[in-house]
Each structure stands twice: as C-alpha cells, then as structure tokens.
Amino acid sequence: MSEEKGATAHTEAPPSPKAPKRREEREEVVIRFAGDSGDGMQLAGMQFTNETAVAGTDVATLPDFPAEIRAPAGTLFGVSGFQLNFSSHEIFTPGDNPDVLVMMNPAALKVNLKDLKAGGIIIADTAEFTEPNLRKAGYETNPLEDGSLDKYQVFPVDITTMTLRAMEGLNLSQKVATRCKNFYALGLTSWLFTRPIEPTIRWIQNRFKKDPELVEANLRALKTGYFFGETAEMFAVQYEVKPARLAPGKYRNITGNTATALGFLAAAERAGLPLFLGSYPITPASDILHEMANYKHFNVYTFQAEDEIAAVGAAVGAAYGGCIGITATSGPGLLLKQETINLALMTELPLIIADIQRAGPSTGMPTKTEQADLLMAIYGRSSDSPVVVMAPATPGDCFYMAFEAVRIALKYMVPVIFVSDTFLANGAEPWKIPKVSELPRIETEFRTDPRGFQPYLRDPETLSRPWVRPGTPGLEHRIGGLEKEDITGNVSYDPANHEKMVRLRAEKVARVAMDIPLTEVRGDSSGKLLVIGWGGTYGAILEAVERLRAQGKSIAHVHLRYLSPLPADLKNIIPLFEKVLVPELNMGQLVKIIRAEYLVDAKGINKIQGQPFRVSELMEKMQEFLEDS
Amino acid sequence: MSEVTIPDAKLTRKDFTSDQEVRWCPGCGDYSILAQMQKILPELDIPRENLVFVSGIGCASRFPYYMNTYGFHTIHGRAPAIATGLKVSRPDLHVWVVTGDGDGLSIGGNHLIHALRRNVVIKILLFNNRIYGLTKGQYSPTSELFKVTKSTPYGSVDYPINPIEIALGAEATFVARTIDVDVKHQQEILKRAHEHKGSAFVEILQNCNVYNDLAWESVTDRNTKADNTLVLEHRKPLIFGKNRDKGIRLRRDMTPEVVTLGGEIDQSELLVHDETKPGMGHILSRLGAHFPTPIGIFRAVKRMTFDQGTHVQMDNAKKKLGPGNLEAMLNRGDTWVVE
Ligand code: SF4
Numbered sequence: 001m002s003e004e005k006g007a008t009a010h011t012e013a014p015p016s017p018k019a020p021k022r023r024e025e026r027e028e029v030v031i032r033f034a035g036d037s038g039d040g041m042q043l044a045g046m047q048f049t050n051e052t053a054v055a056g057t058d059v060a061t062l063p064d065f066p067a068e069i070r071a072p073a074g075t076l077f078g079v080s081g082f083q084l085n086f087s088s089h090e091i092f093t094p095g096d097n098p099d100v101l102v103m104m105n106p107a108a109l110k111v112n113l114k115d116l117k118a119g120g121i122i123i124a125d126t127a128e129f130t131e132p133n134l135r136k137a138g139y140e141t142n143p144l145e146d147g148s149l150d151k152y153q154v155f156p157v158d159i160t161t162m163t164l165r166a167m168e169g170l171n172l173s174q175k176v177a178t179r180c181k182n183f184y185a186l187g188l189t190s191w192l193f194t195r196p197i198e199p200t201i202r203w204i205q206n207r208f209k210k211d212p213e214l215v216e217a218n219l220r221a222l223k224t225g226y227f228f229g230e231t232a233e234m235f236a237v238q239y240e241v242k243p244a245r246l247a248p249g250k251y252r253n254i255t256g257n258t259a260t261a262l263g264f265l266a267a268a269e270r271a272g273l274p275l276f277l278g279s280y281p282i283t284p285a286s287d288i289l290h291e292m293a294n295y296k297h298f299n300v301y302t303f304q305a306e307d308e309i310a311a312v313g314a315a316v317g318a319a320y321g322g323c324i325g326i327t328a329t330s331g332p333g334l335l336l337k338q339e340t341i342n343l344a345l346m347t348e349l350p351l352i353i354a355d356i357q358r359a360g361p362s363t364g365m366p367t368k369t370e371q372a373d374l375l376m377a378i379y380g381r382s383s384d385s386p387v388v389v390m391a392p393a394t395p396g397d398c399f400y401m402a403f404e405a406v407r408i409a410l411k412y413m414v415p416v417i418f419v420s421d422t423f424l425a426n427g428a429e430p431w432k433i434p435k436v437s438e439l440p441r442i443e444t445e446f447r448t449d450p451r452g453f454q455p456y457l458r459d460p461e462t463l464s465r466p467w468v469r470p471g472t473p474g475l476e477h478r479i480g481g482l483e484k485e486d487i488t489g490n491v492s493y494d495p496a497n498h499e500k501m502v503r504l505r506a507e508k509v510a511r512v513a514m515d516i517p518l519t520e521v522r523g524d525s526s527g528k529l530l531v532i533g534w535g536g537t538y539g540a541i542l543e544a545v546e547r548l549r550a551q552g553k554s555i556a557h558v559h560l561r562y563l564s565p566l567p568a569d570l571k572n573i574i575p576l577f578e579k580v581l582v583p584e585l586n587m588g589q590l591v592k593i594i595r596a597e598y599l600v601d602a603k604g605i606n607k608i609q610g611q612p613f614r615v616s617e618l619m620e621k622m623q624e625f626l627e628d629s
Numbered sequence: 630m631s632e633v634t635i636p637d638a639k640l641t642r643k644d645f646t647s648d649q650e651v652r653w654c655p656g657c658g659d660y661s662i663l664a665q666m667q668k669i670l671p672e673l674d675i676p677r678e679n680l681v682f683v684s685g686i687g688c689a690s691r692f693p694y695y696m697n698t699y700g701f702h703t704i705h706g707r708a709p710a711i712a713t714g715l716k717v718s719r720p721d722l723h724v725w726v727v728t729g730d731g732d733g734l735s736i737g738g739n740h741l742i743h744a745l746r747r748n749v750v751i752k753i754l755l756f757n758n759r760i761y762g763l764t765k766g767q768y769s770p771t772s773e774l775f776k777v778t779k780s781t782p783y784g785s786v787d788y789p790i791n792p793i794e795i796a797l798g799a800e801a802t803f804v805a806r807t808i809d810v811d812v813k814h815q816q817e818i819l820k821r822a823h824e825h826k827g828s829a830f831v832e833i834l835q836n837c838n839v840y841n842d843l844a845w846e847s848v849t850d851r852n853t854k855a856d857n858t859l860v861l862e863h864r865k866p867l868i869f870g871k872n873r874d875k876g877i878r879l880r881r882d883m884t885p886e887v888v889t890l891g892g893e894i895d896q897s898e899l900l901v902h903d904e905t906k907p908g909m910g911h912i913l914s915r916l917g918a919h920f921p922t923p924i925g926i927f928r929a930v931k932r933m934t935f936d937q938g939t940h941v942q943m944d945n946a947k948k949k950l951g952p953g954n955l956e957a958m959l960n961r962g963d964t965w966v967v968e
Contacts, residue, residue, distance in 0.1 A: 054965050199963045243967075252964045262959060269955045276718050296946035298953030301718055301939065306743035310710035313703070313740070317683070317714030320701055321722070325714065343704050433964065436956045470699035470715075470722055473678045478647065478694050480702025481686075490649070491694070 021230070022237045028087035029193060029241055030095035033185065034112050035104025035125075037080040038070045040182030044102075045082025046428070047186055047203060051195040053253040053430045056243025057086040060539065062094035062612065063426045067283070067366045074128075074136040079111045088242040092394075092539030094427065096614040100192075102185050104128060104159070106137035113149075121153045123188065125181070127160035155234055159184050159225075166224040170217055180221035187225025194240045197226055247432060254431040256395035256424035256536075257284070260328075260354060261291035263402025265298060268324050270403075271410060271442035274299035276318030277326045278311035280333060283366040284422045285356040288328040308333040312340040312353065319349045320479075322446060322469035324406055328354040331373045332363070334417070338381045341415050345385050345505065347479045348456070348465045350409035350416075354402070357421040357535075359610040368610025369422035371535050372586035377417040378564045378593070384502050386509040388416040389564035393538035395424050396431035401561060403439065408515070410444050412508055413464040419563070421585075423536040423612050450474030455489035463508040465489075513565040519573055523549055523556030526576035529626055532602070533583055534560040534590055537613055541583055544618035553626055563590070566597065574598050581605060581625055583618060640671040647697040658809035658835035659688060659756065663695055665815045670698075673823055675723055682725050683712040685732040688763050688837070689756035692727040706737025709744035712751045713935075720936050723823070726753040730771040731761050734790055738770075745801035745828050747935040752822045752829045755792055756809075760841035772841075792832045793914040793927055802827035804910055804927040809835045810849050814860070814924060821926060827934050834924075848922050861913065861925030866899035869921050876900075877920070885912060887920060904929040 031048065033041045042063055053059050062083040071078025085095035100121040103109040105128040116122070129142050143149055144156050163184040167177040183204070190197050200222060208214040229235050254262075268275035277300070279289040293302045301318065305311035312327040319325030325344075327337065334355045344351040355377060359370035377389045388408050392401040398420055409416040447453065447466035455477045456465050468475045477489065485492035486500055521530075523545060533541040538559050545557040558573065560566065574580060574594075580602035582591035588604040595602050605621045607613055645667040653659045670680070680698035684690035686705035693700030699722075703711050708726045716724045726744075733741050733755045744751060760778070761767040767780040771792065775784035796804045803825040807818040815833065822829035834845045843849075847857040855871040867877040874890045876899040888894050902925075903909055910927035947953075 050963055054963050056965060056967065202963070246967045248967050250960070250964055250966050252960070252962055265958065266955055269953070274718060276714060278714060295953065295958070296943045297950040298955075298958075299943075300953075301943075303714065303717065305710065306739055309707060310713070310740050310743065313707045313710030314714030314717075316703075317701075317711035317716075318718040319714075320711070321715045321719040323714075323718045339704055340707065347701075433959050436959070470681045470719065471679050473676065476678055476698050478649075478696075478700035478702065480693070480700075481704055482702065 021235065023194070024237050024239050026239050026241050027089065028085065028091065028095075029100065029239065030083065030085045030098045031100040031102065031189065031193075032081055032083040032098040032112055032115070033102045033189075034079055034081040034108035035182070036071070036073045036107070037066055037068060037078050038073065039080065039104045040179065041065075041080045041082050041104065044182040044186040045084060047200045048189060048195065049084050049428050050199050050203070050253050051190055051197065052084075052086040052193070052241070053251070053428075054199050055196055056246075057088060057241050058091045058244040058246060058430060059084055059086040059253070059428070060091055060094045061085075061426075061428045062423070064611070065367050074105055074107050074133045076107050076111055076137060079108050081108070081112060086241055088244050090244060090246065092543045093612075093615055096616050100189075102189055104181070104185065106134045106139055106143070109143060110137045110139065116152065118151060119153065121155065122149060123155045123157060123185070125159035125185070126156045127158050157188065157228070159188075162224060162228065163221050166220040167217055170213060170220075172213065172217055176214075177217065180217050183218045183221035184225035187222040187227075188229045191226045191229030192235065192238060194238055197222060246430065249432040251430045251432055253428050254396055254399075255287070255426060255428045256392065256398040256420055257287040257356070257426070258291055259395055259398035259431065260392075260402045260418070260420060260425075261288050261295075263399040264324075264326055264352070264406060265292070265295055265300065266399070266436070266439055267403040267406030267442060268300065269298065269436070270439050271324065271406065271444055273444065274301065274323045275326065276301040276303065276315055276323040277328065278303045278305050278314035278318070279328045280305050280308045280311045282308070282330045282333050284358055284425045285328045285330050285333070285354065287425070288354060288356070308336040309340060312337040312351075316340055316344050316349060316351055319344065319351055320347075320470070322467070324352070324410070325350065326352040326354065328356070330356050330358045330366075331376070334373060334376060335380070341387065341417075342381045342383075342385050343481050344415045345381075345387060346481050346484070348413045348505075350413055350467070352405045352409050352416050352418060354418045354420065356425045357419060359422070365610045367422065369536065369612055370585050370608065370610060371421055371537070372589065372608075373419060374534070374563060374586070374589040375592070377419050384506065386506045386564065388412070388414055388509055388512050389419060390416065390562050391419040391535040391560070392424060393535065393559055393561060395427050395429045397561070398424060399431070399434075407440075407442050408512055410442060411464065411515070412462050412512060413467060414508060419535065421536045427536075446472070447475065448472050454487045455479060456484055456487050458504070463504060463511060510565050513562075513568045516562050516567060519558055519560075519567045519569050521556050521558055521573060522546075524554060525556070527554035527556060528577065529553075529555045529579045529581060529622070530574065530577035531555065531557045531581045531583065531622065532560065532590065532594060533557070534563060537583055537585060540613040540615050540618055543615045544622060547615070547619060548622060548626075553623075555622065555626065560590070563593075566593075571598060574600055579603070579625065581622065583613060583621075585612070640677060642667045642671060644677060645670050645697050647695050649694045651695050652691065653688060654839050656838040657688070658758065658837070659692070661809045661812065662754070662756065662815070662833055662835065663692065665812055665819060666696070669816050669819050669823075673820070679721060680723050680725070681715065682727060683708045683715065684727040685729075685737055686763070687729040687732045687761070689727055689729040689835075690732060706732050706735070707740060708732070709737065709740040709751065709753060713744055713747070713749045716749055716751050717936050717939055720750070720940065724751045726751050728753065728755050730755065730757045730759060730769045730792070734770045734792060734795065738795070742795065742799045745796055745799035745830055748802050748827045748932055749935045750827060752825075753831065755830070755832050756835040757792060757832050758835045758837035758841055759789075759844045760837050762837045762840050766840035791914060793910070796830040796832075797910045797914055797928060801830045801928070802932050803829035803929045805830070806832045806834065806924045806927070808845065808848060808924060809833055811924070818926070821929070825929060827932060848924070857921050859916075859921040859923045861902050861923050861927065863902060863904050863926070866896050866901050868896070868899065877916075885916060885920070
C-alpha cells in the first residue's frame, strides 16, 4: 500500500451545488434500507439511526434480516432490511409503512414495494438491476424502466459504479471496494434528509482504525454519496425533520440488548457485588454476551460455556459463591436451562435468566420476533416451581427491568426470568441516560454470624433465606436439589414439610407483588375496553389506543412489565371495563392467564408471523371489537 | 502488650464429619473413599470453610452431605459446570467435584470434558462402579460389552468408555486412577490431586456390592491384585507382579508388551514412566486386556489455568482502562443533550 494516497484530500472539499435545493419540512419519516444480506444494510440502518438520534429526533427501529449470514445474492429470501421511523414528535413504533425505500437490488424492491406508501420515494442502485438479478427476483421487465413505478418518486442512482469510481487510487480489490456501497447509499440518504454524517465519520474512523485504507474507502463512499445528493439535479428537494421535544437530559441511542447488559452492570455496581454472566451463543441474545465481555475492568466475569445448561449452571455456581449470577439466552436455551433454574429455586439462590424470545418452536425463525415463551417462563418447569417473570416494554426500558430483575433476585433469593424479544433486542431508540446517583442502591447482606444460623431460616418480610458465601467460618452447611426441611435445610421426605415448602416458595414469589410499582392505566380509568399488553408490543398498542382515543373511543391501555407475580392492583382495574382485549405475538398466552386469574372473558389479538404488530392492524381489530359490543 | 499467638487447634477427621447419617448400602466402596477424604483433609492445613464439595446425582453424589464443609448437591451431570462458575469467581476456595460413571460420563460427559480442557482448578473424583446404583442397576457407559442388567436383559451392545482416555483426550493436566479399597494409594493420589495447580481428574475404581459386586475383583482380590495391577511411579520403570518380575517394554513398532525380568531381559529395557511426557498417558491408558490395570498418575503437567487466565485478563483491563466507571460506561458513544 502506498503512502502518498493516504491523505483525505480527495473527500474534503465538496463540489459546489449546481442549483439551489428546496428544503421541505416533514414531521415524521419512515425509511427502509434493503439489499442482500451481505450488502451491509443493517449497518447503514444503524448508522442512520444514530445520525438522526444525535440530530435530536425521536427514532424507533425495526431490523429485519434472514438467519443466513450471506444468503445467496439477489434472492428474495436473502433480502435484509432495516426500517426506522424518525420524527419531530414522540414516537413509539418503527412505523407501519415506509415513505422511502433505499433498494440495493431488484429482490429488495420486489419484497418491499408492497409496503411503500403511495407517492413514496424509491432510491435504487441501477447497477444491480441486471438481467440475471431481475430474473432472480421474478421481474420480467426492469421496473425502473417499464413504468410500473410511475406512482412513486423514483431516483435511479448507479450506486455501485459511483462507489467504485470513488475508490480510484486506493489499493483495494473490486470486492472490497464494492462492499463500501452501503456507505454511499447512507451518505446519499443522509443528505436527502439533512442528517449529520459526522457521527458516521467518527464511527468509521474508530471501527477501521487498524486499516487506514478502509477508513479512507468508507469515508469516500459516504461523502461521495452525500455530495451526489447535493449536486445531482434529480434531487430537487431536501427534507428536514426537526428535533423532537423529548424530556430534557442527556441522550444516547440504545438497543434493547445493550440496555439489558448495561442494566445488569448498573445493578451489580449499585449492589457492590461481582457479576458473573454465563452464556452460550444464540440468536438474538449473543449481543448481551458480546457487550458484557467488554466490562472486564468492572468486576464482571463473562463465561462462554460449552452449552446452555453449563451456562446457567456456572451462573448458579457463581451465585452460590456470592456473585450476581446471570445467564442470557433465547427460547430454545431457556428450555434447556429449566432444570437448573429449578435447582436455583430449590436452593433459593438468586439467579437472573434473560430470555430474548425469537419466533417459532425448535429452531423456528431465529432472527424474527415473537412473544411465545411466556407460559414456558412462568410454568415450564417440573412440578410447582414459581419464579419471578418480568418483561421490558421498550429498548430503553430493558435497562430498568434488567436492573429490577437483579434487585428482586437478590432481595428474595429467587430466580427471575427477564423476558425480552428480538424486536426490543435489536431495535433502537433515544435513551435518556440516567445519573448513577439517581439509581437506587441494592442492599444485600451475606450472613456471617454463626449464632442461631440455619440455612433455611427466613426473613419474616421477604421470606428469603440467608445468603452465605462459602469461606465463611462456622457456617459450613450443605444445600441441594432434594426437598429441604423447613429452617434446617436438611433433606426431608416428610409429607407435611413438602407441602409447607412448596407453599412457602410460592408465597415468597407472591410477596414480590407488594414490592413493584402500581399499574399505570393510560386513558380513562374505566370504560368500554381495556387493552392489556406486555413486552415489546408496547409502542404499537399505545399508538393504536391513543389514536382511537383521539377519535373519542372509550379505550384504555395497561402494559404489564411484571408477569409473575401480576401486580396486586390489576384485579381492581379489570372490573372497571366492560371488555378486555390482550394483543400478543403468539397464539394467546397472557390472555389465558388473565382469564384464569380474573375470571374475565378476555379476548386476544394474535399475530404469529415473526413480525411486530402494525398500528393499523391493531386499530382495525380493536375497532371491530369495540363495535361488536 | 505482649504479642501472643495461639495456634489454631489442628483439625481432625471428626471435624470433617457432618451430622448426617451416611445412607450408602453397607459394604459400598463409597465408605472407604469418604473415610480417606476425611483422613487427608486435616493434613492439608486449609481452613474447613474454604472447602466446597459439589456433586451431581447418583450414589456417589451424596458425598457432600457427609462432609462437614460447604457442600452443593446439584443436578444430574452438571456439577463440573456449577463448580466452574464457583471456582472462577471464587479462586480462594478449594472446590472438589464428586461424580460417578453415569453422572460424569453419560449425562454430564460434555461438562466433564470442557471443565478439564479449560483447566479450571477443580478436583474431579469419578467413582467408577460400572453400573447405575441409585436407579437400581442399569448398565452404565463404563459397563463391559454384553452386560446383562434390568435395562439390558439380552446384554448391552455398546462398548464401554475409558474414563482415563476421555480425560487425556480433553487435555486434562492431571489424570490419575486409584482403587476404593487401596487406602494408602488413594490418600496419596487425593493429596497429589489437591496439590496440583490445575484441574485434576481421578478415577476411583469403586465397588457397588449391591448391583455390580466384584466388578474390580481382579485388582482388589488379595491373591490376584499384584499380578493385575501396575502401580505407576514417576521416573520409575514399569514393573509389576507378586514377585515384581514382570515389566512393560515397548516393541520396535512402539506397541507395549509384557516381559518377564531376569534371564535376558533386565530393567533397563523397560518403559520408564514419566507423568510429564507427552503420549505416555495414552500408551498406559490403552494397554488393554492382556496387561495389568495401571493405577497412579498417568499425567501431571503445568499449564495456564482458566481461573488464572480469567483474572489476569480482568486485572489487565483494570490497569489499562482504570477501574470500571459506570457513569462513563452509560455515557459511552455519541450523546446529545435536550435542553
Ligand atoms: S447401590 Fe451400589 S453404589 Fe449405591 S450405595 Fe449401594 S452399593 Fe453403593
């Protein structure tokens, strides 16, 4: 590699625009980037999200990609998409239908066109609309030329060729050079929506800092795309989305998985305890392990185990030793961990299990979202085995619920299952960064006093047993999975003792209900329809309910973040409504519980497509339900 | 004030005996192992509270209940994984794992292999009685071919696993075998396992007198054991037999053979055992049916332990980045302020 080309002069001075561009303000824009799974669309989407978040808009994202890392190029099933919604007002969902499609090949267009709003914008890489690619996507003629897209605003841009041209003088293979085209597309889109590219420039410089040639290549692609928008005559209008009036404070952009990892870390710091994460790689939970593996300068152990069972086993071992023991997984992994979770339940050790739900039984659809692990989390172990189950509502909320999971686990000496999902895990939103001093302290105490010590002597309020670190003199004792005698913890087969212990373990979990926030009802406190949701469907349900309320409908929304135990006040809220509706991305799980617990004829709205709810489809169903009565 | 130091009272075997009634069948080989452990622990001079026994499920896994130390009777096969989490995060503890041939090599085979390959500083005792005892007598992964049991009335048709070879294959840094009734040898091996800086794997040939009596008769019977046992000693030639007149020699093609000493063959031709020599353990573990059963230490080598590696990385990160700062971590990356 030669030295002389190293300077960035090539990209510094923007050519002056030929014609002044008109600026148009938009309140809210939904963009979807799509291309082959090797085209870097997820990265382009994430970077655009960061740019617009830094510019102060509210933003919500929906990455949607196939499980194949590099699916065959040009195929319909290999299309990887990233949708984001950014707005000058507060938003709760990534948007139902895009205003803009940035399409890297015909397959992407084929898959995504049906969602585009009427009159929407299409930016397409013409270089990829070749005969073979069109055929692979099932097009007989080129849609960019045959008039079939006339009702949209189409911007045909030869992204590939212009990216390659920008690489001239660099010592890159054609393959590597072509791979920069996602940054060209990002640069162009950034210009079109007046987003600042500086955050992306910093990201590129940091990401490729070991390879100056790649820094240069990607920066050139980004800037060339940006300047093309500025100079090309086909782009007469530039759109602007003003910053949103979010609550004052310092913000960053955050995904659910990062927030989860930070929540665990914050809890460990506020508890003053070391943290041990045992995990086995699994989509979509692996990012929690990746993130926490960078916390080594804190007292954080990360352990990539040989399997899911060892991952949770090591976490239990660490908890026994006095650490905060955590394991992160997805549904198939939770299934494998259940026996070990029961061991933690029986030995009454604190344990936190993060289940980042994905779609389908068995391998299912690993990169798609669903909410179908709820019953497994609450009930899916042998025998009567109550644990605490909670679920975050938004990517940023993952931080607080992860923190809360640790607090509850330590206070009650109980396993807590934190149920997130793919939509939350990979989705991003602006997140108001909390001050550490505002986070509560988590008080824990290890028993050290041998006087009167019994392994299963309980705290009268929480019913938790003492946490004893091995190494404490005078407190040597044995625990295990066999039924325990109350107080002494000795192995016992006594019939009455067994019933007592089963009921005590249940009572302990039930008491958590007294330790959680009151239920918030959004909307009127009584009326016709109460919509009860949980987990990542929060934004879509909220938006749908708010819009119907704006139309004067009698409807309210409760979003449960604690699923086991349920909030104590829910039983007083439900009877204040004539009907109860439970939208879920499963065949109806929470609805079963609501029906069983509250003897109410609750009905479900159920979608099982690996995709989040759209606001419009929820509104439609809710409206039908309202009219039915 | 004058400095007075009163030494801690020496611990005795009784200090390690819990108040729980031992519930193994009378005559079970487990009793002897428990006794040897309780015998050697006072000699190791470590505080009782720093000892943890972790077990899985099976007859052997009842072991922790009878030890007056910290103990964790976990679930079937998973003890090595649980012990790994404990030991890595608590390097101050001495962690022993007690498992059996079913627990450690069948349901928990995966965890055993990985704990050994990682070289976590845990001491794994595998009581091998070649049968499932607690579930009342099904064949196990170490049972001989064609074993007739309740679950295999026509005889088993799968080949047994060799625990020592599994451990060697996993690159365990300490691999040994001993016998329940050979108390002296067992004590020696347990002590060496304790002293070893790394994971230790000890197969203990154990008699289940109820479901598989005399499985190890050839090496325990007073009349035959000397001819059937090869006691491994570091840097000593491989000699065995009642009259110590037999030895093991390598043929030209590197396969071992039994030779009789005296006459034309003297000791200098015999294979000399070396715990640290690559490949030695493999030769000895594969001797086969026409050879005596080796007992002793097959392999003992030094390597970075998993606990060390983990802690060195954490210490280095702290040196490089400073102690973790939560505020900074929360504020990492691009941020902006809303007024
Ligand atoms: S069944 Fe066998 S191994 Fe188990 S306690 Fe009885 S004799 Fe010992």
